[in-house]
Amino acid sequence: MVQESPETAIYNKIHRAIAERRLLPGSRLIEDQLAEVFGVSRMRIRWVLQSLARDKVVTLHRNRGACVAEPTVKEAKEVFGARRLIEGALAREVVRATDDKALKKLKAHIKKEITAEKSHDRAMELRTSHDFHTLLAEIVGNSVLVDYLRELMARSALITAIFERPDVSVCSHFTHSRLIELIEKRDEQGLVDAMLGHLNEIESYLTLYEKEERPVDIKTIFSGL
Numbered sequence: 001m002v003q004e005s006p007e008t009a010i011y012n013k014i015h016r017a018i019a020e021r022r023l024l025p026g027s028r029l030i031e032d033q034l035a036e037v038f039g040v041s042r043m044r045i046r047w048v049l050q051s052l053a054r055d056k057v058v059t060l061h062r063n064r065g066a067c068v069a070e071p072t073v074k075e076a077k078e079v080f081g082a083r084r085l086i087e088g089a090l091a092r093e094v095v096r097a098t099d100d101k102a103l104k105k106l107k108a109h110i111k112k113e114i115t116a117e118k119s120h121d122r123a124m125e126l127r128t129s130h131d132f133h134t135l136l137a138e139i140v141g142n143s144v145l146v147d148y149l150r151e152l153m154a155r156s157a158l159i160t161a162i163f164e165r166p167d168v169s170v171c172s173h174f175t176h177s178r179l180i181e182l183i184e185k186r187d188e189q190g191l192v193d194a195m196l197g198h199l200n201e202i203e204s205y206l207t208l209y210e211k212e213e214r215p216v217d218i219k220t221i222f223s224g225l
């Protein structure tokens, strides 16, 4: 296994704490505290916070420093609206562009999703299931759309983590396997309908998230990790 860098390890720990709602939207992420907790320099923490900000998981404020992003319900709806437009339109192209090699890749990804679903690591599970959607854009081979999808998937993963009902996962290997079956049958309209149905279903399982106003103790959250 490839050794992950200290920055990547810290990125993953913070991302996981956010996805598991141990760190709530709007919570302040103080560089000094994080540097002490993770035993690294402030420079490294700053780098991690900037990466998290690029993925829209963290918001950087000029005066307040870094905070966990607070996607609104409106933003959640807009992200899913954009996903329906792009992924719905892309579905036909996916069917046309998929060859044997691409099909193998998609099926191999299902195995990764099954492993992630068994891991009980919700952040990893969300990343893997969202990667399936980016993979479809990669098959079409339009790099502009791949970039759009990557950003959209990072935002969608955070929104799903924040707004989802506990113990409900609809973006799963099971649904994705059904999408692959339609691709294999070369059913363009079938894939368009199934993709839109899939995205509607994910959105329908999201609920309004009530923000809790309570102080956050960074040291307690990361103790024992």
Ligand SMILES: [Zn+2]
Pocket (backbone or CB within 6 Å): 129, 132, 133, 170, 171, 172, 175, 176, 198
């Ligand atoms: Zn999905």
